Amino acid sequence: MSPPGARPLPFGRTLQARFLLALVLIGVLPLAIVGLGVAALDRQALIDQSSQELTGLARGFAAELDVHFDDLTSICRGLAVLPGIAGMDPAAQDAVLKDLFLQYSAFARLSTFDVTGRRLTSSRAGGPPSVDQLEAFQTAVTRGQQAWEIRPALSTGRSSLVIITPIRNAQREVVGAVGCVVDMENLSAVVERVAVGSGGQTFVLDDEGRVLLHPDPRLVQQRPDYSWLGVPRGSRPAGPGTVRYTLDGEPRVAGYAPVGALGWTVVVERPEAAVLGAADRSWGLALLGLAVSMLLALIAAVSLARTLTRPVRELAGAAEAFGAGDSAAPLPKLPTGSGELATLVAAFAAMRDAVAGREAERAQLLAREQAARGRAETAERRFAFLAEASTLLASSLDYQFTLTSIARLVVPQLADWCAIDLLDEEGVPQLVEVAHADPTKVELAREVHTRLPPRPDAPNSLARVLATGKAVLVPNISPELQTANITDPEHLRLVRELGPRSLIVVPLRARDRTLGALTLASAGSGRIYGREDLALAEDLAGRCALAVDNARLYQQAQEAVRARDEFLSIASHELRTPLAGVKGFAQVLQAAQQRGQLQPDQLSRGLRRIDEASNRLNDLIQDLLDVSRIRMGQLLLRPHPLDLAALVRETTSRFSEQLDEQHHLVVDLAVNPCPLVADAHRIEQILTNLLENAAKYSPAGGEIRVRLAASEGGVVVQVQDTGIGLPPESVNAVFEPFGRAPNAARRHIPGMGLGLYICREIAQRHGGRIWADSGGEDQGTTFSLWLPRTEPTTTNADPGRIDRGSQGAASSVPTRPV
């Protein structure tokens, strides 16, 4: 825990050690003195008290024993003075003795003896015939005094008290003695009647300090010497007293008291442990308290150290660390109420925070400035890049070329490889340019790119970007992601070889249309694209799209100008021809009239030619008006139910009347009748146009076949000629305004190139189609008009939509300008 740089102090010099010492001196030592002193005093008091109690018990028992013994000796004296005991004949004496024996259950045996000690009578048969050896007997007969002694009982081997009382005759001479035997059990019943408790016991010593009565009969039999108890051998203790001694290694406390008449000593003793149990407990309590105090002192010292010395050390460490530049070094955590220490720490923290705050502010400013500079530089680079790109894009209206330049600009600066796709007229992406930082991998990149799956549902794919017009950013392409949508094993291998890491696909969009897409990828550089890169790519893509769109618009404008010039040239030529006819015949007729040579047939022929030329002019003007209407969206249809077969028949019939002899018409109506809803006039216009074309473009004459047949849910009208045919590139072009086949122009076959355009528009407005088939030049041409068999559809750009309304076809076709 020691903070870096803190020098460890020797324990003796730490505040912790001093706290501990102070606490011990102030708190624990007095406590120890008081506690242990009280315990010691307590112990002494308990011993004193117990000693007094034991002495009291001993005195009580001694007194009781004394009284009991007094009773016994009194009874014995009473027996000795019973009338007739002295002079009675043995038989009478025996009867009296046995009566007394039955009356006094305290005596185990009663006997009488003559002066020589010979037994005269006894309450019980057996026993020694003489007691002259008995000291007590000798005392009794020689001194004439009652005497007693302890003897082993004859039959049981247990001790008995034998009391001998002299019997005197009328002359006060000792003539015999009464012997009374008292079982020690009888006496011990007196002593043991009251339990001493607490493992203590009561016993009685004789005047020589030997055990006389004891709860343990073995001690009574062994009669061990207890004179050392303080009971002087051969003499009685002067009074009650207390003694402490050790028995079997166990310290004991005993109280004793002399039994007055007997010269015995009653001892009441207890194990010191029982006496001092409470004192020992209080002693133990004192020691425990002392231990607890020491522990508490230690805890307090440690706690003080924690709250004072450790915070100080930690604060010093924090200050050193701060000096070394670390302003986040932990400050000591202080509990509440840490007083001045908390103030110190708080002050230090405030100072450090203030300094650190200023440092942080400065660093922040610096960082902000650096960031701003970085952003400015980036922006500058981007601007330069975009400027360069813009310059490139503006350099030419040939967007193929400029896009190639852009790709080469992007690759070193923005991507490791790059691809630009543009959607063609069919909406199919066409790869415009591929560039790669490693020139050897350009082809690889191209290969990979062209193999990209065309499915717009594949996420992050080029196809999807093209379909949705939304940019895609894949910052990190994992190996799994690289090959996620690829099933072709060759493609897989190529992708792995290329190893794209990060990807941006941005759409090229202008005027809300997606023109193509720009694909940027990083590989070897390991560059990871972010939002900024995406924004830059989008910006670049926007500029590219604008350039492409502009270039395309320019091309269109150029084409429009060219078409207008062509139209003017063609229109003026076409208009001039019939007009020249009108003017020519008019001048011829006028000249003839002025000459007066105007022949009627000449007039008739001239007027007819003028009429024909006027009709021709009218047709041309009508066509121009139709084109104008189509362009203005004002081509009106008036559909009605009609029989297409009848219409074809009528038209061909009318056409055949003006057909020259070189052509002949074959009409085949496979569907007859053929009910349909359509604008009869406009359909007839198509048919007429096709028939006229057939005749016009087969100058050598030939068969014109017209066929009406059912086809694909509709009907098809085919007009087939054997004329000059169409080169393949013109098969579609002839339907464009002023679209004319080159072979027709070559042959100076007149025509503005508007008829088929108008036909196509009418067909489309009916929901139908018109197209041309030709085997090539001079192979003849077949024009086919397909019309839906069902009720007429709307004429807008959705030819598939079918109106099944009950209002009828007429009302469902819009008649207002679109």
Next chain:
Amino acid sequence: MLLGGGCVAGAATSAPIKVGLVAPLSGPSGASGEAIQRGMLLAAAELNAAGGVLGRPLAVVARDVPNDPPAGVAALRELVEREQIVAIFGGIYGPVMLEQLDAVSELRLPLIDAWSSVPGITRNGRDPNYAFRVTASDDDADEFLARYTVEVVGARQPGVLADTTAWGDANVAGLTEWLGRLGARPADVERFAQGDHDMRQQLQRLRAAGADALIMVPDVADGAAIVRGLVTLGWQPPVVSHWGISGGAFVERAGVENAAGVLTLQTYSFYGPQAPKGQAVLDAYQKQFGTRRVEKVPAQMGVAHGYDGLHLLARALQQAGTTDGPAVRGALEWLEPYEGVVKRYAPAFTPTDHDALHAEDYLMAVWQGGRLVPAPQPWIGR
């Protein structure tokens, strides 16, 4: 005198379940009551250490009542009213319990006789019968005494000496019958009044009638008087005694020498090798009551009866799940087997037999050196 039964640590802290004891606790037969009480206290301490009974500690409340039947009934009612005891134990005085039978039936209180052998205590003809016995019954005791006298002592015409109480009457009848059954007969039957010091007349008559042994039915004081009488007469027949003399200070009154050799009926003795249960109870006794030697355990069967009786009652309480008297009474009749001190009770009681001990559970003891020690037991399939 109220002696709280061992409310030791571990017992539940709720109000104790109290069990009463009405028996002599002082006087010549006081040791018998004290022994029963000590046995009960040991059992209660043991049960309480194991969590008590029905979640409550057990307590023993005792009343010191001499052979005074009305005092016994009064003490019983006082215990029920003041201490709410759930059962009552009885001691050495059969007449007291006979007098209590009406009260226990009325109070619906189980009565457990822990000492008295008066048959009528349990065989009282009542239904329901609230009295149970965990001690010897005279019906069996007489068989045992007669059989021992005839078959072990070898007497053919023992003299029978009984006091003039109902107890004495019953035993005279029982002994006479059993001696007859065993092919012997009493030489004579003598009776004495309780408290009589001089039994010589009766003893002399028995001696004159040719008694070859003496079967006596006395209490402590009378037993001592009989023995002293025998001593004074110098007649030393084999003496077989009912157990009344084992309930107090017999040897102090008779004299060690004079009491030696008197055979006494017992149900249990803590002398000699003990079964684990007996040893455990003896150890607990020594520990709790401060004695050091088995000789210093007086009236040993009282200890055993009190101990076993309270355990059986506790099991009945637990089995009944209540302290309700009729339920406990019923449970006592259907106890699971219990390994007690005296024997394995399997079961202790049945609805038709409220005596837990029978002749085969008895033993004969003999006074030697002032102590009652087991006598030779050559018998009854033991």
